[in-house]
Amino acid sequence: xxxxxxxxxxxxxxxxxxxxxxxxxxxxxxxxxxxxxxxxxxxxxxxxxxxxxxxxxxxxxxxxxxxxxxxxxxxxxxxxxxxxxxxxxxxxxxxxxxxxxxxxxxxxxxxxxxxxxxxxxxxxxxxxxxxxxxxxxxxxxxxxxxxxxxxxxxxxx
Numbered sequence: 001x002x003x004x005x006x007x008x009x010x011x012x013x014x015x016x017x018x019x020x021x022x023x024x025x026x027x028x029x030x031x032x033x034x035x036x037x038x039x040x041x042x043x044x045x046x047x048x049x050x051x052x053x054x055x056x057x058x059x060x061x062x063x064x065x066x067x068x069x070x071x072x073x074x075x076x077x078x079x080x081x082x083x084x085x086x087x088x089x090x091x092x093x094x095x096x097x098x099x100x101x102x103x104x105x106x107x108x109x110x111x112x113x114x115x116x117x118x119x120x121x122x123x124x125x126x127x128x129x130x131x132x133x134x135x136x137x138x139x140x141x142x143x144x145x146x147x148x149x150x151x152x153x154x155x156x157x
Contacts, residue, residue, distance in 0.1 A: 016118035018093040024086060025122075028129060031082050035133050038075050039140045042068055046143045050150050061151055068144050072137070079133050086126055094119050 017025070049064040097115040100108055 013118040013121040017122055018096065020089045021093055021119075021122050024089045025126075028082060028086075028126065031078060032129060032133060035075055035079065035136060038071060039136050042071060042140050043143055046147045049147045061147065065144070065147055065151060068147070072141055072144055075140075076137055079130070079137060083130060086130070090119065090123055090126075093122075 014022075045064055045068055049061045049068075052061045052064070094116070097119060098112055100111045100115070104111075
């Protein structure tokens with residue numbers, strides 16, 4: 001058995017994270033708030049666009065559609081950039097798991113494996129947040145596509 005206590009929960013592993021991991025989690029929190037705010041504003045704009053398309057104002061609805069698709073692409077690119085930055089931060093901090101300054105009879109391999117645990121907790125929680133952000137982006141994209149489908153019959157007429 002490697003360690004007698006259970007795996008690190010996120011809040012207890014916070015003290016073991018590196019400065020880069022702390023900074024990344026703060027940036028990911030800001031990004032999450034931005035994505036959720038953008039998603040809420042997009043859903044409201046889609047509802048207004050569907051209402052304006054139903055009232056016959058398809059030019060205004062088309063402009064809203066273009067703006068919403070641009071916003072959706074920008075948010076997707078922000079999430080992708082954060083994902084790549086996460087890879088850089090994770091692999092930069094994993095290098096320090098091999099640094100062991102300990103004067104015990106415990107084999108060095110066990111110490112290194114123990115030092116990996118906080119980084120794995122960090123990675124798991126960040127992946128979960130990225131999954132949530134991806135699902136939110138996917139739902140917003142479906143709302144935008146619904147508006148586009150509402151506009152197609154109006155353009156054919």
